[in-house]
Amino acid sequence: MVLLGEPNPSFQSAAFTMLAPAGCRHDPAGKAGLASLTCEMTLRGAGDRDGRALINDLDALGVDRGESVGVSQVSLRASGMAEALAPALEIYADILRRPLLPADQIEAGRMVCLQELRGIEDEPSHKLMQELRRQHYPSPWGLPSQGEIDTVKRLTPHDVEAFHGRHYQPGGAILAIAGGFEWERIVDLVQRLFADWEAPDEGAQAPPPEIAPVTHIPYESNQCHIGLAYDSVPYDHDDYFQAWASVGVLSGGMSSRLFTEVREKRGLCYTVSASLQSQKERSAVFCYAGTTCERAQETLDVTHAELLKLRDGIKQNELDCLKARIKSSLILQQESSSSRSGSLAHDWYRLGRVRPVDELSAIIDAITAESINKFLEGQPPENFTLVTLGPEPLESPVGIS
Numbered sequence: 001m002v003l004l005g006e007p008n009p010s011f012q013s014a015a016f017t018m019l020a021p022a023g024c025r026h027d028p029a030g031k032a033g034l035a036s037l038t039c040e041m042t043l044r045g046a047g048d049r050d051g052r053a054l055i056n057d058l059d060a061l062g063v064d065r066g067e068s069v070g071v072s073q074v075s076l077r078a079s080g081m082a083e084a085l086a087p088a089l090e091i092y093a094d095i096l097r098r099p100l101l102p103a104d105q106i107e108a109g110r111m112v113c114l115q116e117l118r119g120i121e122d123e124p125s126h127k128l129m130q131e132l133r134r135q136h137y138p139s140p141w142g143l144p145s146q147g148e149i150d151t152v153k154r155l156t157p158h159d160v161e162a163f164h165g166r167h168y169q170p171g172g173a174i175l176a177i178a179g180g181f182e183w184e185r186i187v188d189l190v191q192r193l194f195a196d197w198e199a200p201d202e203g204a205q206a207p208p209p210e211i212a213p214v215t216h217i218p219y220e221s222n223q224c225h226i227g228l229a230y231d232s233v234p235y236d237h238d239d240y241f242q243a244w245a246s247v248g249v250l251s252g253g254m255s256s257r258l259f260t261e262v263r264e265k266r267g268l269c270y271t272v273s274a275s276l277q278s279q280k281e282r283s284a285v286f287c288y289a290g291t292t293c294e295r296a297q298e299t300l301d302v303t304h305a306e307l308l309k310l311r312d313g314i315k316q317n318e319l320d321c322l323k324a325r326i327k328s329s330l331i332l333q334q335e336s337s338s339s340r341s342g343s344l345a346h347d348w349y350r351l352g353r354v355r356p357v358d359e360l361s362a363i364i365d366a367i368t369a370e371s372i373n374k375f376l377e378g379q380p381p382e383n384f385t386l387v388t389l390g391p392e393p394l395e396s397p398v399g400i401s
Contacts (some may be wrong), residue, residue: 001170001197003190004344004354006178008337014179015079015338017345018092021172022163023072024145030154033113033147036069037155038163040109041101043067047094051105054091063088064338069145071279073349074168079338082180086189093193096168103157110152117149124225125290128389131217132227133277136284136385170197176344179337215386216393224296224390226289228304230381232276234283235350242375245367247276247285248322249314250306255321261306262289268299274307280350285381297394304384304397311380313373326364 024035044051058065061084066077076095078088120126134142146152175194177186219225232243251258251274262272269291276285287307291299347354384400 001173001175001194002348003187004174004176004348005181005183005186006176006340006344006354007181007183008179011178011180011337012082013079013337014082014085014177014181015077015336015341016085016089016092016175016177017341018076018096019073019174019176019345019349020076020096020168021072022074022167023070024143024147025071025140026163026167027140027143027147031147031151031159032143033117033145033152034155034159034163035074035167036116036145036147037109037113037152038101038160038167039067039069039074040112041106041160042095042099042164042168044102044105044109045100046091047098049091049094050100051102054095057091058088061088071141071143071145073172075342075345077338077342079179079341085177085179085181085186089189090193096173097194097197099164101157101160101164106155106157106160110155113146113152114149117146117152120144120146124219124221124223124389125288127219128217128225128227128387129286129288131389132229132286132385132387135387136229136286137279137282141279141282166200169199170194171199174345174348176341176348178340178344215388215396217387217389218391219389220391222293224291224293224299224388224394226291226296226300226303226394227387227389228287228307229284229385230307230383232278232283232285233379234281235278236280237283239375239379240278240283241363241367242372243283243285243379244276245319245322246310246314246372246376247274248326249318249372250274250285250310251287252322253325255318257306257309257318258287258303262299262302266298266302268295268302272299272303278350293390293392296388296390300386300388300394301397304400307381307384311376313376314369316369319367319369319372323364323367 022035027034045054061080063078063080063084068075076092130144136142233239250256258272258274262268269289272289274285274287289299289303344354386396386400388394
């Protein structure tokens with residue numbers, strides 16, 4: 001396990017982010033959703049605390065916490081006053097290493113996962129973007145962490161125990177801490193809590209499931225939802241921030257191109273956006289628009305045209321607006337121990353090192369319209385994946401099969 005720390009004596013708060021290599025890409029064939037159910041079950045008691053005692057003790061410490069399951073990792077996050085850091089870490093060491101995984105609560109844990117899946121079914125924009133990621137990325141990298149209703153219903157306590165035993169392990173795990181703490185004391189504590197954590201024997205990895213191509217999801221509604229995706233460069237690429245800035249010009253506030261051209265000038269849709277989403281070794285820009293069925297085809301055509309226009313480059317005044325927003329977000333991140341601990345962990349996972357805030361600021365200062373345009377010449381938006389959701393399929397723009 002890698003331990004990262006960024007002490008700041010001026011902070012009264014402290015936060016940590018734990019990443020364990022137990023994401024949904026490790027779900028065995030026919031057991032999609034097992035990573036999510038296992039994460040849910042680890043929170044139902046650990047060490048000598050049952051589920052209620054665990055929650056009560058964290059609440060008594062005033063800890064703000066959260067967890068999520070990604071493609072490659074499960075993330076556990078906690079923040080609070082600096083004096084709560086050590087006792088909170090002790091509790092989370094039990095959650096990672098010694099969860100009770102109570103078999104008599106498997107149905108309650110299953111219901112939490114099923115409610116999330118049914119919530120996605122009731123939220124068409126979420127359902128669309130989930131399918132777009134599944135279609136755009138090669139399997140298993142686009143799989144939804146929530147799994148499928150039918151597979152989650154079949155998961156057993158034995159499945160959960162086996163998944164935890166195999167994937168909650170120190171190899172590939174990262175613990176990042178930021179805020180008001182003393183480095184030497186934390187090193188001693190982490191050594192005591194994790195030094196004897198052993199990796200399990202490697203088991204065979206299940207092959208990724210076959211994914212049938214989908215371009216339209218039938219859905220009875222007065223609205224139509226449109227998703228477009230194209231490849232970009234991942235976080236460790238030298239041109240990542242050129243790519244990120246180009247997408248910021250495309251969709252980064254009410255002055256952005258998509259908002260201005262698709263929504264404000266033409267009134268085609270009620271929402272339109274684009275975001276650059278990076279995994280460790282791959283990245284893509286995902287675009288979304290929600291509109292009425294009557295205006296759906298025009299919305300698709302105009303949105304696609306705006307993506308293609310990005311090939312012609314951006315202007316300096318567009319970049320100036322974006323940089324002001326970036327600087328504000330960087331300042332806010334520096335003032336949050338929780339945000340900083342997350343950045344430390346994810347930097348190490350993607351880069352193998354921590355990128356200081358000063359370095360990040362210098363990279364952003366060096367971005368120019370010319371550098372972005374040079375990047376776009378070599379990496380233009382192309383080879384789009386299109387998925388629509390609504391009563392009827394739409395006609396694909398020229399160049400999208």
